[in-house]
Structure formats: structure tokens, C-alpha cells
Amino acid sequence: MAEVKRINVGVIGTGWVGGIRANACAHNGIVDELHIAEINPKRQSEIQAETNPTSITDNWQTIIDNEAIDVIVISMTPETQRYPILMAALEAGKNVFVEKPIAPTIEEAEQAYALADSKNLKITIGYSRRFDPRYVYVKKSLREGLIGDPVTCLVSRHSTRELGEKITGRSKMSPTSIGGVHDLDFVLWCLQPRKPIRVYSQTAGKLFSKKSDTPDHQWVMVTMDDGTTVTIGVGWILPIGYPNYVQAWIEVIGTDGALTIDDTHKEVQFNTTANGIRYPLSSMPGEPIDHVFAGSMYDETGHFLEAVAFDRPAMVTREEALTVMSVYTAADLSVERGEPVVLPRNDNTNP
Numbered sequence: 001m002a003e004v005k006r007i008n009v010g011v012i013g014t015g016w017v018g019g020i021r022a023n024a025c026a027h028n029g030i031v032d033e034l035h036i037a038e039i040n041p042k043r044q045s046e047i048q049a050e051t052n053p054t055s056i057t058d059n060w061q062t063i064i065d066n067e068a069i070d071v072i073v074i075s076m077t078p079e080t081q082r083y084p085i086l087m088a089a090l091e092a093g094k095n096v097f098v099e100k101p102i103a104p105t106i107e108e109a110e111q112a113y114a115l116a117d118s119k120n121l122k123i124t125i126g127y128s129r130r131f132d133p134r135y136v137y138v139k140k141s142l143r144e145g146l147i148g149d150p151v152t153c154l155v156s157r158h159s160t161r162e163l164g165e166k167i168t169g170r171s172k173m174s175p176t177s178i179g180g181v182h183d184l185d186f187v188l189w190c191l192q193p194r195k196p197i198r199v200y201s202q203t204a205g206k207l208f209s210k211k212s213d214t215p216d217h218q219w220v221m222v223t224m225d226d227g228t229t230v231t232i233g234v235g236w237i238l239p240i241g242y243p244n245y246v247q248a249w250i251e252v253i254g255t256d257g258a259l260t261i262d263d264t265h266k267e268v269q270f271n272t273t274a275n276g277i278r279y280p281l282s283s284m285p286g287e288p289i290d291h292v293f294a295g296s297m298y299d300e301t302g303h304f305l306e307a308v309a310f311d312r313p314a315m316v317t318r319e320e321a322l323t324v325m326s327v328y329t330a331a332d333l334s335v336e337r338g339e340p341v342v343l344p345r346n347d348n349t350n351p
């Protein structure tokens with residue numbers, strides 16, 4: 001039997017999502033050594049017990065300095081402190097899987113891609129919806145013209161306030177830049193080669209504004225260069241239900257048909273006298289159930305490991321990453337100005 005090429009991986013930050021990534025790496029046959037950097041001692045011992053890593057440290061620099069490591073997964077938070085780690089990893093010659101957002105600004109994202117290109121390294125971003133078969137079906141249907149010419153696409157997504165509080169507590173980012181970004185990436189990916197030319201966005205907030213400077217919800221309308229309209233709404237104040245429950249409703253309407261995805265996770269109901277109805281398997285990152293995983297993160301993580309091991313293309317391209325960034329930064333600017341923003345931008349504010 002031919003030898004399988006194996007690679008060594010370092011995961012930085014093993015909270016909720018990084019914990020899933022670390023487990024996905026530990027279970028993946030092409031991973032030889034797994035190294036972990038995690039600053040929370042309790043989380044360190046949990047992840048050590050789960051994944052039996054080759055090494056574990058509280059200093060991410062130790063992982064970056066390890067010459068044997070081929071791939072770094074950056075899942076630590078707050079998001080605003082991630083960019084120096086990304087650049088250090090690339091500088092050290094590592095291929096990088098980074099959770100969104102890749103960088104605070106488009107300019108910094110471009111610098112990261114330039115550095116990766118100069119060293120022949122791969123970058124991908126954790127746009128996990130691209131690994132959900134129902135979402136990929138939309139891409140395939142549009143590519144094959146199954147619903148004719150697209151006319152309008154809508155994604156409405158809401159998560160619990162429990163998750164909203166966690167996200168807004170760690171960094172001041174808009175609902176679109178931290179949550180809606182997944183749906184923007186998904187819709188823009190499906191609509192390729194069409195390009196976004198105009199963005200209008202509004203926020204609303206009556207709950208979180210009592211404690212922080214963050215809205216409860218953001219709507220974004222995007223006009224594509226062929227006239228297709230895109231509407232993405234993201235909110236994070238649903239009442240507490242199943243931990244980190246997320247519901248989404250998707251409509252893609254075309255000249256010859258329509259696609260609707262009910263991603264509201266009502267298919268598994270767990271009803272107890274103690275807690276009433278709960279919806280297991282309903283969080284965005286998914287969850288392990290014995291020997292299987294509910295969600296797309298295992299496949300997504302494995303895809304990048306294989307891209308590195310077998311020199312295949314990473315899932316998210318530089319152009320796609322920068323286009324998504326240009327739309328969500330334009331959306332936040334539109335909120336600030338109260339008017340539509342034209343793309344490509346020809347001003348230098350808020351890049």
C-alpha cells in the first residue's frame with residue numbers, strides 16, 4: 001500500500017470552535033502531530049484529554065516557532081487580536097486556516113495574501129456554510145441554471161442572545177462583520193461571476209444597547225452588477241433555547257424556479273418536563289455525537305488539511321475573501337452614513 005502523506009498541525013485557541021477543529025485534526029488520518037496553544041488552563045486540560053496532542057502550551061509563539069508544523073489553525077478570540085498571529089504564522093512559513101474575519105481591514109488582508117503568495121503558502125477562512133450540502137446545492141443549482149436566472153436571494157439568520165452576548169462581549173464588531181459574513185460569502189459565492197456594486201444597510205437595537213454599543217440586528221441589501229438583489233439579515237437576541245441555537249431561512253428566486261432552505265433546525269425536537277422543547281444539533285459550528293459530527297466543520301477542516309498535504313486549492317480564494325470584506329465594510333459604512341455605498345469604493349475612509 002502506498003504511504004499516505006502526513007502533516008503536522010498547530011491549533012491556536014481551542015474554545016468552542018477551536019475545540020472542534022482540534023478534534024477534527026486529531027481524528028484525521030493525515031495528521032501526524034497535533035500541537036495546541038490555549039491560554040485557559042481548564043480548557044487546556046479538557047482539550048488535552050480529548051485529543052492527546054503531541055504538545056500543549058499557553059504561548060502561541062511556541063507553536064509558530066515549531067519548524068515541524070505545516071498548518072496553523074487560528075481559532076482564538078478576541079478576533080481583534082488575531083492578525084499579528086496570522087502574520088507571524090505566515091512569516092514562519094505555515095499554511096493558515098483562520099476563522100473569519102481574516103484581518104481588521106482590507107489592506108491588512110491584502111498584506112497577508114501577499115505574504116502567503118511570496119512564500120507559496122495557502123490561506124483559507126472558516127466559511128463553514130460552504131461545506132453544508134444544502135447550501136452547496138444552491139451553488140450547484142445556480143451554476144447549472146436549474147432555476148433560470150437568479151432574481152433575488154434572501155438569508156435571514158438569528159441566534160440566541162446567549163451567543164450574541166458572548167460575541168459582543170469580546171469585541172465590538174457589527175452583526176454582519178461577525179455573523180452575516182458567512183451568509184454574504186455563501187450568496188456571493190453562489191452568484192459568481194456576478195459582482196456586488198451597491199450596498200445599503202440598517203441596524204436596529206433595543207436590547208444590547210442597554211449594556212453595550214452594539215445593535216441587536218443588521219439588514220444588508222446588496223445589488224449585483226446584473227441587477228440581482230441580495231438581502232442578508234443577522235440578529236442575535238432570540239430568547240435562550242437550546243445552547244447557541246441558530247435559525248436561518250433562505251430563499252433564492254429565479255426566472256424559472258425557486259429554492260427555499262429551511263435551516264431553522266426544527267427537525268429534531270427534544271422535549272422534557274424540566275426544560276420544554278429544545279433543538280439539538282442546531283448551533284452553527286455543529287456538535288459531535290458519538291462517532292459522527294453534526295455540522296460541516298469536520299469536513300471543512302479536513303478539506304484544508306488535504307489541500308496542504310496534496311497541494312490542492314484551498315476553498316476560499318483571495319478575491320472571494322476580499323470581495324466579502326468589501327461588502328461588509330461597505331455595509332457598516334452605509335449604517336454610519338444612512339445611505340447606500342457604491343462598490344468598488346473610491347474613498348479612503350473606513351477601509
Ligand SMILES: NC(=O)c1ccc[n+]([C@@H]2O[C@H](COP(=O)([O-])OP(=O)(O)OC[C@H]3O[C@@H](n4cnc5c(N)ncnc54)[C@H](O)[C@@H]3O)[C@@H](O)[C@H]2O)c1
Nearest residue numbers: 013014015016017018037038039040076077099128284285
Ligand atoms: N464557522 C462557524 O460556523 C463559526 C461559528 C461560531 C464562531 N466562529 C468563529 O470562531 C472563532 C472562535 O469562536 P469561539 O466561539 O470558539 O470562541 P471562544 O471564546 O469559545 O474560544 C476562544 C479560545 O481562544 C483561547 N485564547 C484566547 N487568547 C488566546 C491566545 N493568545 N492563545 C491561545 N488561545 C487563546 C481562549 O482561552 C478560548 O478558549 C470566532 O472568530 C468566531 O467568529 C465560527
